[in-house]
Amino acid sequence: MSIATTSNTPNPGALSGALGVSAKGVSRHFGAVHAVEHVDFRAPAGKVTALIGPNGAGKTTLLLMLASLLKPDSGTITIDGLDPAQDRAAVRLRIGWMPDTLGVWESLTAREILVQMARFYRLPAARIPQRVADLLELVRLDTLADQPARVLSRGQQQRLSLARALVHDPSVLLLDEPASGLDPGSRVELRKLLRSLAGEGKAVVVSSHVLSELDEIADGAVFVNQGRTVKQQTIEEAALAGRRYAVTALDSEALMAKLRELGVEFRVEAGRRPAVTLLLTHDAGAAALLSELVTSGIGVVSFAPATGALEETYMNLETEQR
Ligand SMILES: Nc1ncnc2c1ncn2[C@@H]1O[C@H](COP(=O)(O)OP(=O)(O)OP(=O)(O)O)[C@@H](O)[C@H]1O
Numbered sequence: 001m002s003i004a005t006t007s008n009t010p011n012p013g014a015l016s017g018a019l020g021v022s023a024k025g026v027s028r029h030f031g032a033v034h035a036v037e038h039v040d041f042r043a044p045a046g047k048v049t050a051l052i053g054p055n056g057a058g059k060t061t062l063l064l065m066l067a068s069l070l071k072p073d074s075g076t077i078t079i080d081g082l083d084p085a086q087d088r089a090a091v092r093l094r095i096g097w098m099p100d101t102l103g104v105w106e107s108l109t110a111r112e113i114l115v116q117m118a119r120f121y122r123l124p125a126a127r128i129p130q131r132v133a134d135l136l137e138l139v140r141l142d143t144l145a146d147q148p149a150r151v152l153s154r155g156q157q158q159r160l161s162l163a164r165a166l167v168h169d170p171s172v173l174l175l176d177e178p179a180s181g182l183d184p185g186s187r188v189e190l191r192k193l194l195r196s197l198a199g200e201g202k203a204v205v206v207s208s209h210v211l212s213e214l215d216e217i218a219d220g221a222v223f224v225n226q227g228r229t230v231k232q233q234t235i236e237e238a239a240l241a242g243r244r245y246a247v248t249a250l251d252s253e254a255l256m257a258k259l260r261e262l263g264v265e266f267r268v269e270a271g272r273r274p275a276v277t278l279l280l281t282h283d284a285g286a287a288a289l290l291s292e293l294v295t296s297g298i299g300v301v302s303f304a305p306a307t308g309a310l311e312e313t314y315m316n317l318e319t320e321q322r
Contacts (some may be wrong), residue, residue: 016076019171020043020172021042021066022050022170024077025075026062026065026077027074028070035227037227038075039227041222043204043205047198048218048219049206049219050206051208051221052211057225058226058262059224061207063174066079068092078222084313092157096174098178099176100175105149107148108148109146109147110141110149111132111146113149114164118132123168138166139159141163155183172203172205173194173202174205175205177206177210179192185220186305201322205219211310212308212311217239219235220233220234220312231313233313240282242281242282243279244278246269246302247276249299251298255300258298277306
């Protein structure tokens with residue numbers, strides 16, 4: 001189901017060639033804490049961009065500034081080519097914001113909350129009931145639509161929060177830890193939904209430090225740490241850098257001897273059955289090594305990626321910065 005409305009032309013008045021989100025040299029401090037320092041960030045239309053960093057890296061502060069909810073001390077931000085400082089109302093219409101905690105009127109029902117949000121965004125009254133029904137179905141809250149928001153579980157509240165962010169069909173979505181609290185099935189649905197929203201031409205920004213699923217969701221990533229941009233890369237670039245595979249065998253000593261003979265560098269990870277992990281730069285190399293091990297008589301029990309491509313970059317950055 002498409003969740004686009006026809007009421008809201010996504011980018012009227014926007015500067016051509018600058019769709020999506022752009023931040024240059026953006027800084028913000030709180031007293032002595034430099035939460036964000038000279039950050040550059042780009043999230044193009046039609047793509048999912050992950051904002052990745054450890055706790056306290058400045059992700060939420062940056063998202064709040066991108067959402068025009070917090071003023072930067074310095075630097076420039078544009079949303080679809082518009083400057084939030086000068087065109088706040090136009091920018092707000094383009095932005096769907098999903099905070100990391102819902103913060104709603106708890107006595108209102110999910111449906112009432114969405115109706116109220118639709119009114120705030122001045123959707124035509126006659127279209128609101130259907131729009132709200134579509135969104136409730138999209139986030140699988142139709143059966144709970146008339147329950148007060150306070151009885152919703154954390155995961156259900158997250159889904160309501162996402163529906164709320166989508167109510168006015170924004171062209172830019174800023175989602176702070178959207179998968180937090182979702183069960184595995186809901187995470188898969190979220191993944192599909194974010195991909196389809198990007199497919200409709202929206203710029204989707206997802207902040208997270210849960211990296212395992214981001215390879216499947218994101219087209220690119222911006223890594224931040226201690227308030228600074230430390231790396232930007234596409235998923236293809238991350239994949240080319242290689243990732244770690246974990247291998248276990250019935251006889252670990254025989255496996256390690258074979259890897260030494262083949263000149264493959266590895267390290268041993270402790271566990272119930274010791275695993276060796278090794279860095280492989282492409283899938284064909286992984287397939288060739290597995291075949292070699294098996295034909296040499298090594299009883300390979302498991303052979304699988306131990307990290308995602310983005311996770312590998314993140315872990316390497318962490319190591320570099322320690
Ligand atoms: N309103 C505030 N007042 C004072 N310090 C703040 C405020 N908001 C954020 N900070 C500080 O700024 C830094 C960045 O915080 P921020 O919430 O942006 O990080 P984050 O990357 O979103 O972290 P997490 O992954 O834990 O949510 C932290 O050191 C935090 O303590």
